[in-house]
Amino acid sequence: MKTPQEPRAQEERREFREEAESLFRITFAPVIWAAHFLLCYCTLAVVCAKGGDPDFWRTALVGLTLVALLAITWTGWRAWRQWDAHNTGDYANARGEDEDRHQFLGQAALLLAIISAIGVIYTALPLVLVEGCR
Amino acid sequence: MSEDDRPIPRKVSQADDLAPEGVYPPTEEMLSEPVPADLQKAQADRLRKAWVAPTGIRYVTAVNNSEVGVWYSMTAFAFMLIAGVMALIIRLQLAFPENDLISADRFNQLFTMHGSAMMFLFAVPIFEAIAILILPGFLSARDLPFPRLSAYGYWCFLIGGISVIGSVFVDAGPTAGWFMYPPLATQDEGIGSDIWLLGLSFIEVASIAAAVELIVGTLKCRPPGMRVNIMPLYAWYVLVVGGMILFAFPPLIAGDFLFELERSFDWPFFDPTRGGDPLLWQHLFWIFGHPEVYIVFLPSIAIAAMVVPTVAQRPIVGYSWIVLSAVGTGFLSFGLWVHHMFTTGLPSISLGFFSAASEAVVIPTGIQLFAFLATLMVGRVRVNLPMLWIAGGLAIFTAGGLTGVMLAMAPFDFQAHDSYFVVAHLHYTLFGGMVFPVIAGVYYFFPFARKKLLSERLGRIAFWLIFVGFNVTFLPMHWVGLLGMPRRIYTFPGGLGWDTVNLMSTIASFLIAAGFAVFAWDVIRPKTRQPQIPRNPWGGGTLEWTHDVPEELWGTRSIPYVTSRYPLWDDPKLLERLDSGRYYLPDAETVRRETMVTSVIDAKPLLIQKVTGPSWLPLLAAVFTGGAFIFPTFHVYPPAIASGAVALAIIILWLWRETSWPPEHEMRDAGLGLRLPNYAAGPNSVGWWAMWITMLGDATAFASVVFAFFYYWTSSADFPPVAMPDPDRALVGLAVVGLLLAWAATVSAAWLNARARVTAARAALIVAPVAAAGGAAALVLSVIGLSPSTHVYPAVMCALAIWVVVHAGVGIVMQLYCLAASVAGKMTPRHDADIQNVTLYWHFHLIAVLVTCAVMGLAPGVMR
Structure with a gap:
C-alpha cells in the first residue's frame, strides 16, 4: 500500500464534504443503459410499424451503442478514481468517515458502470444478429 | 448598496438563520458522561407518556409503526x-x-x-x-x-x-x-x-x-x-x-x-x-x-x-x-x-x-x-x-x-x-x-x-x-x-x-x-406463559436489537450516534448509553412524539421532527376514499363523488390540524450539546421530499397516458384519423395561458411571502386559483365537442384533458389552503413549508400542462 495520505488531508476533506456528493450520481451508468435500451427498442418499433429501412437504423443504433459505451466507460473511470482503493488499500469502506462514504459511492458507481456496460452490450447483440422486422 | 436601501426585503425564510448549533459529532468524553438516575427515570416517564398506545375501541386510532x-x-x-x-x-x-x-x-x-x-x-x-x-x-x-x-x-x-x-x-x-x-x-x-x-x-x-x-x-x-x-x-x-x-x-x-x-x-x-x-x-x-x-x-x-x-x-x-x-x-x-x-x-x-x-x-x-x-x-x-x-x-x-x-x-x-x-x-x-x-x-x-x-x-x-x-x-x-x-x-x-x-x-x-x-x-397461539426472551436472541449486530424487552412503545430510548455497519458488535458501550439516554432526544419535554431528521448522504442532524399521534382521521379518510373507489364498481356515481369530497375534506382537516404550524420554540436542545430547529421548509423538511416523490410517481402515470397516445400512432396507419375533429386549438391555447398564469402566481406567492410581503403574496394566491380554474375550464371546453366513444383518438384527448383538469383542481385546493394558512397565521414568511410544497406540486403540474397541450394542440397537425 502506498502512503500518499499526509499532505492532502485538509484540502481533500473539503472535496469529501456532503454537498459535493449526490446519490443520483451512482445511477448515471444505469440511466445510460435505460436510455440506450429505450432508444433501440422504440426506434426499431417505430421503423417496423411506420416504415423505414431497418438495416440503416440498426447500423445507426450500433453507433449509438458505441457512444453509450464510451459514456459509461467515462463514468466508470471517474468512479474508479473516486473509489481509489488502489491507493488507499481499503476495499470495504465500512467505517463512518467522510472519506469512506466518498470512496464507497465511487465503488458502487464503478460496479454499476460495469453491469450497465454488460447490459448495453447485451442489448446491442440483437442489433447485430437479427435482420429486418420479421 | 447599504442594507437599508435595498429594493427588496431580505428573504426571511428560516434556512438563513436557523441552523443546527453546537457540537457534532459528539466526542467520546461527552458520550461517556453519565446521566443521573432520577433524570433518566423522569425522561423515560415522559417518553412513555408521549408514546402511549390508545386502548379500548380507540385502539384502532393507533398510528405508531409497531401497531x-x-x-x-x-x-x-x-x-x-x-x-x-x-x-x-x-x-x-x-x-x-x-x-x-x-x-x-x-x-x-x-x-x-x-x-x-x-x-x-x-x-x-x-x-x-x-x-x-x-x-x-x-x-x-x-x-x-x-x-x-x-x-x-x-x-x-x-x-x-x-x-x-x-x-x-x-x-x-x-x-x-x-x-x-x-x-x-x-x-x-x-x-x-x-x-x-x-x-x-x-x-x-x-x-x-x-x-x-x-x-x-x-x-x-x-x-x-x-x-x-x-x-x-x-x-x-x-x-x-x-x-x-x-x-x-x-x-x-x-x-x-x-x-x-x-x-x-x-x-x-x-x-x-x-x-x-x-x-x-x-x-x-x-x-x-x-x-x-x-x-x-x-x-x-x-x-x-x-x-x-x-x-x-x-x-x-x-x-x-x-x-x-x-x-x-x-x-x-x-x-x-x-x-x-x-x-x-x-x-x-x-x-x-x-x-x-x-x-x-x-x-x-x-x-x-x-x-x-x-x-x-x-x-x-x-x-x-x-x-x-x-x-x-x-x-x-x-x-x-x-x-x-x-x-x-x-x-x-x-x-x-x-x-x-x-x-x-x-x-x-x-x-x-x-x-x-x-x-x-x-x-x-x-x-x-x-x-x-x-x-x-x-x-x-x-x-x-x-x-x-x-x-x-x-x-x-x-x-x-x-x-x-x-x-x-x-x-x-x-x-x-x-x-x-x-x-x-x-x-x-x-x-x-x-x-x-x-x-x-x-x-x-397464545404465548403468555413463555418466559421473557433475551433482548438479542440471535446475536445480531444491527440497531433493531437495541429494542426494549419487555416492550416499550417509544421505538428507542435515545437515538444513537452510529459509526459502523454493525454498531452492536463494534461498539460495546452502545447499548448501555442508549438505555441511559446518553444519546440524542432522550427526553420528551413537551410530552409530544418526536423523532430526528438527518441529512440524506451523511445523516447529519438537521431538525427535531414532530410525529403525529393517534387519530380517527386516517381511518375515516380511508373509509370515504374507499367509497369513492367502490361505488363506481356498481356504476353509481353521485355517492362516489360525495364520498370522494368527504375524504378530501378529512385529509385537509388532518393536514391543517397537525402539520407545519410555527413551533413554540424555534430551537430546542436535542442532547449531547446540540441544538436543533423545530421547523423546516423546502428540501430540509420531510414533507417537501414526500411531495417530490409523490409527484415523481404521478408524472410517471401521466407519461404512461401520453405514451398511449404515441402508441396508437405507431400501431395504426390512420392516427390521428384525418376525418376526426380535433380539440379546439384556440381554447387549448387559452388553457395554457390560464394554467401558466396560475403557476406563475403560485411561484410569486412563495417568493413574496418569503420576503415578508404577505399582502402581495395573498393577492397572488387569489389570482392563482382563478387563473387555474379559467385554464381548466378552457381545456374542458376544448374537448366538449368530441365524442370519445366513437374512436380512440377523441377518447385519448378527453382522457388527457381529464388528467390535467383533475390535477388543476387539486392544485386549486392547495392554493386556497395556503391562502387560508397565511390568513390564519399557520404560514408566515419564516414558516413557509406549505407554500414551498405547493410550489413544487405546481412545477410538476406545469410540465404536465405543457406536454398535454402540445399533444392536444400541436401533435395532430404535425403527425397527420
Whole structure:
C-alpha cells in the first residue's frame, strides 16, 4: 500500500464534504443503459410499424451503442478514481468517515458502470444478429 | 448598496438563520458522561407518556409503526391464507381428468383471484407491512415520518382488499386472469372486472403512499452518523424498491384509468374496431408486472441480507456488491416486460432486446446470492431456524431462476408459453424468492416485533412440510407443461399422460397447506406463559436489537450516534448509553412524539421532527376514499363523488390540524450539546421530499397516458384519423395561458411571502386559483365537442384533458389552503413549508400542462 495520505488531508476533506456528493450520481451508468435500451427498442418499433429501412437504423443504433459505451466507460473511470482503493488499500469502506462514504459511492458507481456496460452490450447483440422486422 | 436601501426585503425564510448549533459529532468524553438516575427515570416517564398506545375501541386510532405494521402484516397474511385455500380448491378440481367439482366459471374466478390476491393483497403489501414494522428499528427512529399516512394506507388496503377478495364469495369475482387482458376482460359480463380495476387501483394508491413513507424514512430518518455507506442493507433495498414502486405502479394506474373509462363509458382504448389496441394494455400491465416481481423479490432477499451476517457472526461480505445488485436489478428489471409478450407477434428484433435484458438481469441477481454464500463460507455458521428457511428459499429460487433463463429465450418461450411450465417457473421464483425468505423474516423478527419467540420445533415441522410439499407439487408441473398442458384450463381429458402428475400435485399441495397451518398456529397461539426472551436472541449486530424487552412503545430510548455497519458488535458501550439516554432526544419535554431528521448522504442532524399521534382521521379518510373507489364498481356515481369530497375534506382537516404550524420554540436542545430547529421548509423538511416523490410517481402515470397516445400512432396507419375533429386549438391555447398564469402566481406567492410581503403574496394566491380554474375550464371546453366513444383518438384527448383538469383542481385546493394558512397565521414568511410544497406540486403540474397541450394542440397537425 502506498502512503500518499499526509499532505492532502485538509484540502481533500473539503472535496469529501456532503454537498459535493449526490446519490443520483451512482445511477448515471444505469440511466445510460435505460436510455440506450429505450432508444433501440422504440426506434426499431417505430421503423417496423411506420416504415423505414431497418438495416440503416440498426447500423445507426450500433453507433449509438458505441457512444453509450464510451459514456459509461467515462463514468466508470471517474468512479474508479473516486473509489481509489488502489491507493488507499481499503476495499470495504465500512467505517463512518467522510472519506469512506466518498470512496464507497465511487465503488458502487464503478460496479454499476460495469453491469450497465454488460447490459448495453447485451442489448446491442440483437442489433447485430437479427435482420429486418420479421 | 447599504442594507437599508435595498429594493427588496431580505428573504426571511428560516434556512438563513436557523441552523443546527453546537457540537457534532459528539466526542467520546461527552458520550461517556453519565446521566443521573432520577433524570433518566423522569425522561423515560415522559417518553412513555408521549408514546402511549390508545386502548379500548380507540385502539384502532393507533398510528405508531409497531401497531400499524402488525395489523398490516397480519391482514396480508390472512389474505394469503384465503388465496391459498383458493389454490387448494383449484388443485382439487384438477386432481382427476374430467372432474366436475366446481364449474368452469367458478374455476375462472378462483384462479383469477388466487393470482390477484397473492400479488396485490399479499406479496406487495407484506413488503410494506414488514418494512413499516422493522425499518424504524434498523434506523433507531422513533417512528416513520408520516405515521398517519401509514395508517391511512393500511385502512385503504384492508377495505380495498376485502372488497376485492369478497367478490369471489358472492360469485361476482373477476374471471379474466390476474393480468386482465382485453378484450376478454373489457367485454366480461358482470362487475368482476370493475371490482378488480377499482379495488386494486385503490390498493395501488396505498402502495405508493407506503413507498413515499419508506423512501423518506430511509433518506431522512437515519440516526446521526449513519452515512449511506454504513446503512443496513435492508435500508438500501427499501430505497431501491420504493423507487421501483414509483416507476412501476403508475403505468398500471394509468392503464386502470383507461380501462375503467372503457368499461364504464365505452371509450374504446383497447377496442381495435374503433382504433384502440388490446396490446397497449399488455404493455402497460407488464411495465408494471415485471418490475413487480422484483418489487416482491428484493425486500425478501433483503431479509436474507440481514439474517446471513447474524448466522455467520460476521459482517456481510461484499456490501457494495449487494448495493450494486439491488440498484442494478432495480434498473434492469424495467427492461424485461416484453418477455411476457413474446408470442404477440412483435418483430423478432424487439423480442431480442427484451430477451437480452432478461438474461442480463441474472447477473446482479446472482451476485447477491454469491455474496451470501461467501459470507457463510468465511463466517462461523450457527444454523438457526431463520437460516433454514433462507437456505430452502435460495435452493428453490435458484431452480426458478434457471427456468427463468430458459423462458427468457424467445424460441423456448414460444413452446412453453401459457403452459404449466410457466406456472411451475413462477411459483419457484415466488416461493423461493419471496415466501421462504419472508417466513424466515417472520421467525427472525418475531422477537423484535412481539417480544416472544416462535417455536423451533413447529418451525422445523412447517419447513419440511412446505419444502417437500412445494417441490412435489410444482416440480412435476414443469414436466406436465412440456407435455402440453395449458395453464388456466378448468379440466382436462384423461389419457394424455397428465393424470398421475396432476394427482400428485394435488396431494402434495395439501402438504404445503399443512405446513402453513402449523406456521399460522405457531404465530397466533397464545404465548403468555413463555418466559421473557433475551433482548438479542440471535446475536445480531444491527440497531433493531437495541429494542426494549419487555416492550416499550417509544421505538428507542435515545437515538444513537452510529459509526459502523454493525454498531452492536463494534461498539460495546452502545447499548448501555442508549438505555441511559446518553444519546440524542432522550427526553420528551413537551410530552409530544418526536423523532430526528438527518441529512440524506451523511445523516447529519438537521431538525427535531414532530410525529403525529393517534387519530380517527386516517381511518375515516380511508373509509370515504374507499367509497369513492367502490361505488363506481356498481356504476353509481353521485355517492362516489360525495364520498370522494368527504375524504378530501378529512385529509385537509388532518393536514391543517397537525402539520407545519410555527413551533413554540424555534430551537430546542436535542442532547449531547446540540441544538436543533423545530421547523423546516423546502428540501430540509420531510414533507417537501414526500411531495417530490409523490409527484415523481404521478408524472410517471401521466407519461404512461401520453405514451398511449404515441402508441396508437405507431400501431395504426390512420392516427390521428384525418376525418376526426380535433380539440379546439384556440381554447387549448387559452388553457395554457390560464394554467401558466396560475403557476406563475403560485411561484410569486412563495417568493413574496418569503420576503415578508404577505399582502402581495395573498393577492397572488387569489389570482392563482382563478387563473387555474379559467385554464381548466378552457381545456374542458376544448374537448366538449368530441365524442370519445366513437374512436380512440377523441377518447385519448378527453382522457388527457381529464388528467390535467383533475390535477388543476387539486392544485386549486392547495392554493386556497395556503391562502387560508397565511390568513390564519399557520404560514408566515419564516414558516413557509406549505407554500414551498405547493410550489413544487405546481412545477410538476406545469410540465404536465405543457406536454398535454402540445399533444392536444400541436401533435395532430404535425403527425397527420
